[in-house]
Amino acid sequence: MTEPRIYPFGDSALVCEAPAPATLACQERIWALAQAARAWPHVVEIVPGMNNLTIVFDPLSADMDGLARQMAAAWERAVGLKASTREVEIPVYYGGEDGPDLQAVAAHTGLSVDEVVRRHASAEYIVFFLGFQPGFAYLGGLDPALETPRRAAPRLEVPAGSVGIGGAQTGIYPAASPGGWQLIGRTRLALFDPARDPPTLLQSGDRVRFTVAEVAR
Amino acid sequence: MIDVIRAGMLSSVQDAGRTGLRHLGVAKAGALDALALEVGNRLVGNAPQAAAIEVTVGPAVFRFTQATRIAVTGAQFNATLDGAPVYAWWSLPVRAGQELVLQGPTRGMRGYLCVGGGIDVLPILGSRSTDLAAGFGGLGGRKLRDGDRLPVGTLAPTQRRATSIDASAFGVKPPQWCRFAEVAHEPIRRGKHAAGAERAVAIRVLRGPEYDGFDEASRTAFWSDEWCVTPNSNRMGYRLTGSALTRERDAQRETEMLSHAVLPGTIQVPGNGQPIVLMGDAHTTGGYPRIGVVIAADIWRLAQVRLGGAVRFVRSTREEARYALAEEHAYLRQIDAAIGMHEERMRRRAHAA
Numbered sequence A: 001m002t003e004p005r006i007y008p009f010g011d012s013a014l015v016c017e018a019p020a021p022a023t024l025a026c027q028e029r030i031w032a033l034a035q036a037a038r039a040w041p042h043v044v045e046i047v048p049g050m051n052n053l054t055i056v057f058d059p060l061s062a063d064m065d066g067l068a069r070q071m072a073a074a075w076e077r078a079v080g081l082k083a084s085t086r087e088v089e090i091p092v093y094y095g096g097e098d099g100p101d102l103q104a105v106a107a108h109t110g111l112s113v114d115e116v117v118r119r120h121a122s123a124e125y126i127v128f129f130l131g132f133q134p135g136f137a138y139l140g141g142l143d144p145a146l147e148t149p150r151r152a153a154p155r156l157e158v159p160a161g162s163v164g165i166g167g168a169q170t171g172i173y174p175a176a177s178p179g180g181w182q183l184i185g186r187t188r189l190a191l192f193d194p195a196r197d198p199p200t201l202l203q204s205g206d207r208v209r210f211t212v213a214e215v216a217r
Numbered sequence B: 001m002i003d004v005i006r007a008g009m010l011s012s013v014q015d016a017g018r019t020g021l022r023h024l025g026v027a028k029a030g031a032l033d034a035l036a037l038e039v040g041n042r043l044v045g046n047a048p049q050a051a052a053i054e055v056t057v058g059p060a061v062f063r064f065t066q067a068t069r070i071a072v073t074g075a076q077f078n079a080t081l082d083g084a085p086v087y088a089w090w091s092l093p094v095r096a097g098q099e100l101v102l103q104g105p106t107r108g109m110r111g112y113l114c115v116g117g118g119i120d121v122l123p124i125l126g127s128r129s130t131d132l133a134a135g136f137g138g139l140g141g142r143k144l145r146d147g148d149r150l151p152v153g154t155l156a157p158t159q160r161r162a163t164s165i166d167a168s169a170f171g172v173k174p175p176q177w178c179r180f181a182e183v184a185h186e187p188i189r190r191g192k193h194a195a196g197a198e199r200a201v202a203i204r205v206l207r208g209p210e211y212d213g214f215d216e217a218s219r220t221a222f223w224s225d226e227w228c229v230t231p232n233s234n235r236m237g238y239r240l241t242g243s244a245l246t247r248e249r250d251a252q253r254e255t256e257m258l259s260h261a262v263l264p265g266t267i268q269v270p271g272n273g274q275p276i277v278l279m280g281d282a283h284t285t286g287g288y289p290r291i292g293v294v295i296a297a298d299i300w301r302l303a304q305v306r307l308g309g310a311v312r313f314v315r316s317t318r319e320e321a322r323y324a325l326a327e328e329h330a331y332l333r334q335i336d337a338a339i340g341m342h343e344e345r346m347r348r349r350a351h352a353a
Helices: A024-037 A064-077 A102-109 A113-122 B034-043 B216-224 B249-253 B296-303 B318-352
Strands: A005-008 A013-017 A043-048 A052-057 A087-095 A125-130 A137-140 A155-158 A162-166 A169-172 A177-179 A182-186 A207-216 B002-006 B010-014 B052-056 B060-064 B068-081 B084-086 B090-094 B099-115 B201-207 B227-229 B237-241 B266-268 B276-278 B290-294 B310-315
Touching: A005 A064, A013 A064, A024 A043, A024 A052, A024 A064, A024 A125, A043 A125, A052 A064, A087 A102, A087 A113, A102 A113, A102 A182, A113 A182, A113 A207, A137 A169, B034 B052, B034 B068, B034 B099, B034 B296, B034 B318, B201 B296, B201 B318, B216 B310, B290 B296, B296 B318
Parallel strands: A087 A207, B201 B310
Antiparallel strands: A005 A013, A013 A052, A043 A052, A087 A182, A125 A137, A125 A207, A155 A177, A162 A169, A162 A182, B002 B060, B010 B052, B052 B099, B060 B099, B068 B084, B068 B090, B068 B099, B201 B290, B227 B237, B227 B310, B237 B276, B266 B276, B266 B290
16 A cells, blocks of 8 residues: 555644545554544544544644654554444335435336335445534445435435435435435434434444335335 | 523524544534633633633623623623623623623624623533534524523632622723734735725635645635625635635546545635635535635634625744744733732732721
8 A cells, every 4th residue: 555645734633645546444544543543642633534534633732743753653553443343223214204215216226116225225334434414424335226316406404314325325314404315214213412422323433234114115 | 590681693602612523523613713712701710611602793682690790702792781881801790680782793793701600501522512503512502592591600619809799890902902913914905895995804824735736826816815704604614705716627637525524714615616614613524625724823813704704815834823823822821910910909909908
């Protein structure tokens, strides 16, 4: 693997960007780097992205150049963490009011509704990182046959727990928000609960399986 | 307790915000003008990060059900307490039943009503701040409404004499009067502004990771334009309008940028070429090119620029960014020293009497 690019991001952050393409092996190394960074002094945030890691530090106390060197050395040592063995099952009510775009996804992909559900619920997904909203997980592992472009006009309000497909990605909206993904179902699980510790159902590295709670046709 | 008689356009409970949770998608929230919060809390004898009411624009009216001590910092409101003027950046006692009226600000965008003991809502994920986008924290995860009642914490037992409930009013120097808050101005002013128009606020910026991918005309415009703050701006981001910023063709070719962390102060450029400066409530990750990053010491200054106002980006360096932050800390120490001296004078006067 070639060297990552390590660069400053403003006066309080550093980014380590792994060389393309983004792969699971590379993301595992990002997670290992994130774990190492927890021990570094004056680091206040450690945020994995897709194929990259950003650390935020106190600019008055931290030595940016020193941290950059530490990051480069830690990357060298970061033998890929195996993605955590935590497996999270998410029961989904597919179709009907819970998944108003299930038919549209079936029509776009040329698959039957049952086949869309079967394929979506049989794959194993991995949480690459969280972002966008509290508890929103970027999942890798969508069956390419299910890829469907986003809706031309985003919905003004997508209900919390909605499971959607947007291009080559699938994910769950933790809270009601505007959104452009094709909604194929909904889970009753809370993806984000600020009173819980940890507050999010999913964390980077988790394996996720969708199970079929019901299919409304 | 504080009764919210009139909440105004947008008032919410905010403290220093949440840290250490961005990897779970949890934003910072918190006072956008963190310096004003810190000074206000010092003025009422609180810990610097205690929760206050952030009042955006106003007008807002609050009634105190108990005697306490307050300070209004940040924006310069036409404030009155039972009709008597209240100066910004002053610490003053209030009696039970008194009413504070904050009219529209004559300068600045948001003010902080700090109260002795702090606003004592339940801390969630380590902070009392309201996360308006995710709907938690503060009072029910929402902005304040007319008729709300806010609990106030008890004053620390180690309360100094100067900030005790019955001590007389005193004020401190606002940061905008201090040299450290001045940014070197380029003398050139563009001709398109009417005479007497407020000049664009200079904000110091470091080049972002994707800066070099913008074409030369855009890079020039970035530093020379006066960027207007559109009314679509909010606590998530300041949406600016000016020249359309475009990327070099080969930079565009790496079309879909992979998602990466974004922070308050990040200046990102979406497809329409109009930059957005992210603020406290912004999402934790994004995929737009990052043309620049506002230095940490200037975020509060940006937070006080009003909708319809203008900003100008001034090239900065890491060294300057660090120095600016150190100066801000020095200013806070001066505030502490000023309160300490006031305290000493009061003690001497008490002895002499």
